[in-house]
Amino acid sequence: MHTPTETGTKIVGMGMCLPEKVLTNFDLEKIVETSDEWIRTRTGIQERRIIAKGQATSDLASEASKQALKNAGLKASDIDLIVVGTITPDMLFPSTACVVQRKIGAENAACFDISAACSGFTYALSIADGLIRSGQYRKALVIGAEALSPFLDWTERSTCVLFGDGAGACILVSTPQKEKGIIASYLGSDGTYADILGIPAGGSAIPPTHESIDARLHTLKMEGSEVFKIAVRTMCDAVFEIAKRAGMKATDIDCLIPHQANLRILQAVAERVEIPLEKLFLNLQRYGNMSAASTAVAMYEAWEAKKFTPGSNTVLVAFGGGLTWASVWIKW
Numbered sequence: 001m002h003t004p005t006e007t008g009t010k011i012v013g014m015g016m017c018l019p020e021k022v023l024t025n026f027d028l029e030k031i032v033e034t035s036d037e038w039i040r041t042r043t044g045i046q047e048r049r050i051i052a053k054g055q056a057t058s059d060l061a062s063e064a065s066k067q068a069l070k071n072a073g074l075k076a077s078d079i080d081l082i083v084v085g086t087i088t089p090d091m092l093f094p095s096t097a098c099v100v101q102r103k104i105g106a107e108n109a110a111c112f113d114i115s116a117a118c119s120g121f122t123y124a125l126s127i128a129d130g131l132i133r134s135g136q137y138r139k140a141l142v143i144g145a146e147a148l149s150p151f152l153d154w155t156e157r158s159t160c161v162l163f164g165d166g167a168g169a170c171i172l173v174s175t176p177q178k179e180k181g182i183i184a185s186y187l188g189s190d191g192t193y194a195d196i197l198g199i200p201a202g203g204s205a206i207p208p209t210h211e212s213i214d215a216r217l218h219t220l221k222m223e224g225s226e227v228f229k230i231a232v233r234t235m236c237d238a239v240f241e242i243a244k245r246a247g248m249k250a251t252d253i254d255c256l257i258p259h260q261a262n263l264r265i266l267q268a269v270a271e272r273v274e275i276p277l278e279k280l281f282l283n284l285q286r287y288g289n290m291s292a293a294s295t296a297v298a299m300y301e302a303w304e305a306k307k308f309t310p311g312s313n314t315v316l317v318a319f320g321g322g323l324t325w326a327s328v329w330i331k332w
């Protein structure tokens with residue numbers, strides 16, 4: 001049992017893993033009645049990654065984790081907590097976090113998954129931060145990982161063009177420094193909108209049957225335009241709220257890492273929170289919406305692109321099914 005003497009947390013390593021297979025908008029033109037022009041102009045997406053047959057969420061998560069550990073200069077056995085944000089776990093149980101634990105050999109970790117859809121990585125980061133601050137854990141592996149492509153209805157053009165597969169990971173450790181690292185976090189939900197975005201079957205409400213499969217109830221369903229409006233509102237609120245909690249202003253943000261669902265959502269958010277679009281890190285053109293993996297992969301790529309200079313302020317902001325939303329303020 002640790003005592004809570006060290007009160008801050010900081011990120012010391014990051015990693016990512018993307019499947020090799022690239023599916024372009026032109027490839028999709030051959031599958032459903034759509035066009036590269038429609039997808040690009042309505043969403044900003046040009047291509048996305050698709051897992052190979054036999055590959056699972058934990059495979060992507062484990063590779064991203066190994067890279068994060070290497071970048072942090074740590075061994076898997078140093079990790080005492082693994083939290084995975086995912087809505088596409090390897091199976092209903094055990095948790096994907098436990099499967100990752102076995103694959104990377106993190107034998108000293110407590111492991112669990114977080115189901116918060118596209119907000120999953122941001123939720124996981126906030127939860128790991130709280131558990132480290134409480135003194136119970138010291139070194140956490142926080143992952144956002146998804147294999148969404150098996151859960152898409154490849155005859156439904158309004159959803160199948162939007163999503164992709166991938167994983168990102170980071171190592172969060174305790175630090176005596178309170179003025180750097182994770183400064184504040186904010187989590188929100190509204191279950192009254194549970195029906196507008198989700199995968200209806202496969203759980204206890206609608207267990208798998210031949211009928212549920214024939215009705216395509218195991219695939220992602222979404223009321224796109226309704227989700228769009230709420231996404232803009234809640235992401236803006238989450239940016240303002242995290243700035244307030246951090247004792248800062250939205251305009252102090254040097255790099256905003258948003259959930260990568262749709263470029264038009266992000267343009268609307270940037271305009272309303274008065275942050276120039278150039279300060280948003282965007283990779284949705286290459287990967288589409290990877291749900292919980294989106295912010296995790298974007299954070300890794302922003303770090304690799306040297307967007308996090310000492311003293312600069314980064315905010316992660318996400319929105320997803322549940323509905324859920326979340327934001328985290330990081331000072332480097």
Ligand SMILES: CC(C)(COP(=O)(O)OP(=O)(O)OC[C@H]1O[C@@H](n2cnc3c(N)ncnc32)[C@H](O)[C@@H]1OP(=O)(O)O)[C@@H](O)C(=O)NCCC(=O)NCCS
Pocket residue numbers: 033034035038039042043118157158159161222224225226227228231261262265289319320321
């Ligand atoms: C899905 C989304 C891109 C659709 O864009 P939109 O501008 O709202 O488009 P609409 O849903 O109003 O549909 C407009 C038309 O485009 C059509 N359309 C939908 N998908 C299409 C596609 N891939 N190719 C061509 N046409 C398409 C629709 O059938 C509709 O046609 P109709 O007017 O003849 O009925 C947009 O609503 C969106 O991004 N929503 C949020 C999605 C999201 O963020 N989800 C995850 C949250 S974590």
